[in-house]
Amino acid sequence: MEPFSTPFFEENFKQYIKKNNDVFTKLEAMNSYYRSVVSSMIYDNLNKNSEIVRRIRNLDTAYKTVKAENTEE
């Protein structure tokens, strides 16, 4: 799976939700993961700003997809 793609982030969201389901609700886990990923990407000086924005858009698309799913697996 291509890193920083939408499917990549979808998978990571699901893993993070699952790993933290004893302390976080699904939405809490998603918002926490989202913030930590954005925070690390914006200080990555190896990448162009256009690439950073592209990755965040993929993350955001994955967020919307996973949020809309009924299951938390």
Place this chain on the structure above:
Amino acid sequence: MEPFSTPFFEENFKQYIKKNNDVFTKLEAMNSYYRSVVSSMIYDNLNKNSEIVRRIRNLDTAYKTVKAENTEE
């Protein structure tokens, strides 16, 4: 206060925390606000990618400052 500056986001974080303190903990409110602001900024085609990244960095700096504060006012 300059829009999208770090002090601007600090103020907005605090207001959002306060407004939602009956339903969200401080951290939940912060992560929720962070996600919603990033999500809206990345689809703003009026701005250059460099400006989008600059704004998200300001948001992230404000996040760290407000998170580290003891009070929630």
